[in-house]
Amino acid sequence: MKRADVERIETEIFIAGGGIAGLAAAEILLEAGKDFILVDEYPYIGGQYLRDNPDYRPLDTPTRKYGFHLRDHLSKADNIWTETLVAGYYGNGEIAVVKKEKPYIIKADKILIATGAREKFLPFPGWTLPGVISAGAVQALVKTSGYLPARDAIIAGTGPFLLAVAYEFEKAGGKVIEVAELNPIKKLMGFTTALLDFEKGREGIKYLVKLFGKLSYGWKIVEAKQNGEKLRVTLEKNGKKRELETELLAIGHGFVPNIEFAQLCGCPVSYKPELGGWIIEVDENMSCGKDMYAAGEVTGIGGARKALIEGQLAALSITGKEDKKLKKKRAHEVKFAAKLNTVYSVSPHLWKSIPDNTIICRCEDVTMGEIRKAVEEGFVSTRGIKGATRVGMGNCQGRTCFPIVMEFLRSYKGVKPEAVSIRPPIKPVDLGVFVDLE
Amino acid sequence: MSTISIKVNGKRIEAKEGEMLAVALFRAGYKKFRKSVNGEDRSLFCGMGVCFECLVNVNGKTVRSCITPVKEGMEVEFEES
Numbered sequence: 001m002k003r004a005d006v007e008r009i010e011t012e013i014f015i016a017g018g019g020i021a022g023l024a025a026a027e028i029l030l031e032a033g034k035d036f037i038l039v040d041e042y043p044y045i046g047g048q049y050l051r052d053n054p055d056y057r058p059l060d061t062p063t064r065k066y067g068f069h070l071r072d073h074l075s076k077a078d079n080i081w082t083e084t085l086v087a088g089y090y091g092n093g094e095i096a097v098v099k100k101e102k103p104y105i106i107k108a109d110k111i112l113i114a115t116g117a118r119e120k121f122l123p124f125p126g127w128t129l130p131g132v133i134s135a136g137a138v139q140a141l142v143k144t145s146g147y148l149p150a151r152d153a154i155i156a157g158t159g160p161f162l163l164a165v166a167y168e169f170e171k172a173g174g175k176v177i178e179v180a181e182l183n184p185i186k187k188l189m190g191f192t193t194a195l196l197d198f199e200k201g202r203e204g205i206k207y208l209v210k211l212f213g214k215l216s217y218g219w220k221i222v223e224a225k226q227n228g229e230k231l232r233v234t235l236e237k238n239g240k241k242r243e244l245e246t247e248l249l250a251i252g253h254g255f256v257p258n259i260e261f262a263q264l265c266g267c268p269v270s271y272k273p274e275l276g277g278w279i280i281e282v283d284e285n286m287s288c289g290k291d292m293y294a295a296g297e298v299t300g301i302g303g304a305r306k307a308l309i310e311g312q313l314a315a316l317s318i319t320g321k322e323d324k325k326l327k328k329k330r331a332h333e334v335k336f337a338a339k340l341n342t343v344y345s346v347s348p349h350l351w352k353s354i355p356d357n358t359i360i361c362r363c364e365d366v367t368m369g370e371i372r373k374a375v376e377e378g379f380v381s382t383r384g385i386k387g388a389t390r391v392g393m394g395n396c397q398g399r400t401c402f403p404i405v406m407e408f409l410r411s412y413k414g415v416k417p418e419a420v421s422i423r424p425p426i427k428p429v430d431l432g433v434f435v436d437l438e
Numbered sequence: 439m440s441t442i443s444i445k446v447n448g449k450r451i452e453a454k455e456g457e458m459l460a461v462a463l464f465r466a467g468y469k470k471f472r473k474s475v476n477g478e479d480r481s482l483f484c485g486m487g488v489c490f491e492c493l494v495n496v497n498g499k500t501v502r503s504c505i506t507p508v509k510e511g512m513e514v515e516f517e518e519s
Binding site for chain 2: 041042043048101118119128129130131132133134136137138139140141144145147149362363364365394395396399400428430432
C-alpha cells in the first residue's frame with residue numbers, strides 16, 4: 001500500500017462551482033486572457049439554475065438567456081472540469097480536488113468560491129418516506145431528465161421557488177393537487193407590489209396565473225404517512241387539520257449557502273437569517289480575504305441575477321477593473337433578497353416545536369427527541385450537540401440536518417451556536433483515491 | 439442519448455447513456471435505494487448530490503445515483519426491500 005500519485009497543476013485562478021456565478025466570472029476571465037480552472041461536482045456545468053436539457057426551457061428571462069449562453073459557450077472549454085469534487089484546501093493556494101477518482105493538487109494565485117446553495121427543510125414525521133422529496137429534486141427530475149416522478153403532487157413549504165416547481169410539474173404533464181405555502185397571506189401581502197420591479201417578481205406572476213386556485217396559505221405539514229401506493233398528508237392551520245392523498249409530496253423551506261469550502265479557505269462567516277443563515281462575508285469587490293473571492297448564493301441567498309452580477313464583479317476585481325453601476329445593481333438585488341427571505345422565513349416557534357418522533361439527521365436516524373433531550377441537558381454548542389447525539393455525523397456531513405439543528409438551537413433564548421467546523425475532505429472521498437492498494 | 443443496458447441487482451435494464459443513474463432506476467421501477475440505520479426505506483431526496491440518500495453501489499464503489507451519469511458496463515447493486 002502506498003500513496004497514490006497526485007498530479008500537480010498551477011493556475012492563476014481557481015473557481016469552485018460552475019453555476020451561474022462561476023460561469024459569469026469564467027467568461028470575463030476568458031476574455032481577459034487569464035489562466036483559470038473551474039471545477040464542478042456535476043457531470044455538466046450550469047448549477048441548479050441552468051440544469052435544463054436543451055429541449056426544456058419553459059421561461060426565458062434575460063438572466064436565463066444569458067446564463068444558457070454562458071453554459072453553451074463554456075461547456076466545451078478544457079479548463080472546465082466537471083465530475084470534479086473539491087476535497088480540501090491546505091493553505092498556500094493549494095486545493096485538493098478529485099476528478100473522476102483521480103487526485104490533483106491545484107495551486108492557484110487566487111480562489112473564487114461560487115459553491116451555491118442547498119435546500120433547507122422544516123422536518124415533520126414522515127419526511128424520510130420515499131414519496132417525500134425535495135422541491136429542488138422535482139425540478140431537477142423534470143427539467144434535466146424530462147422525468148415526471150409521479151402523476152400528482154402536493155408541493156409544500158415556503159417561498160416562491162415552490163411556485164416555480166409546481167409550474168414545471170404541471171407543464172411536464174403532472175397534476176398539482178395543492179401548493180401549500182406555510183406563511184399566511186397577510187405576511188406576504190405587503191411584499192407583492194415590490195415584486196413588480198424585479199425580473200424574479202415578473203416571473204412569479206406567470207406562475208400565480210397558471211396555479212390559480214391551487215394555492216393555500218398558512219398551512220403547515222403535520223405528518224406524512226404511507227397509505228398503500230399513496231401518501232396521506234396532514235396539513236394544519238390555526239389548530240384545524242385536514243388530510244390529502246398524493247403520490248408525491250415535494251417540500252422546501254428556503255435555501256442555505258454552501259459555505260464549507262470557503263470556511264476551509266479561512267474566509268469570514270457570519271449568521272444572517274435574512275440571507276439564509278451562515279454566509280461568507282464579502283466586501284463590495286466580492287473579496288473575502290487575501291486572494292479569496294466569493295460570489296453567488298454563498299454570500300447570501302438571492303437568486304440567479306444576484307449570482308450573475310456577483311460572478312462578474314468578482315472577475316472584474318480579479319482583473320483589476322471596477323464597474324460602479326454593477327455594484328449598485330448588486331446592492332439592489334441584495335436588498336430585495338433580504339426582504340424576500342424575511343417574508344418567506346420559518347418562524348422560530350415552528351423550529352422549536354418539531355415533534356420528538358421526527359427524524360432530523362437522515363444519515364444517522366437521530367430524532368428531534370434525542371436532540372431536544374441533549375439540548376435540555378446543556379449541549380447547546382455545535383460541537384456539543386454533535387458529540388451528544390451523532391447528529392450531522394453521517395455521509396452528508398450535516399448538510400441536511402445542521403441547518404435545522406442550528407435553527408432549533410437558536411430558538412432557545414440566549415443560545416448562539418457557532419458555525420459547524422469543517423475539515424477536509426469536505427465531501428466523502430473514496431480512500432482508494434489517495435491510496436494505491438496494489 | 440443512445441439506449442444502453444446496465445445491470446441492476448443482477449438484472450439487465452435499459453437506460454439512456456449519460457442520464458442520471460437515479461432516473462434510470464426510477465424509470466425501471468426501482469423507487470427505494472437504501473435502508474437507513476434503523477432499517478427504513480429511503481430514496482432520492484435532494485436530487486443534487488447533497489443528502490446522500492440515493493447512494494448505490496456501482497462496480498464496487500459507492501456513488502450518489504442522482505449525480506452519476508449512466509455508462510456502459512455499469513453493475514449497480516443496492517438493498518431491495
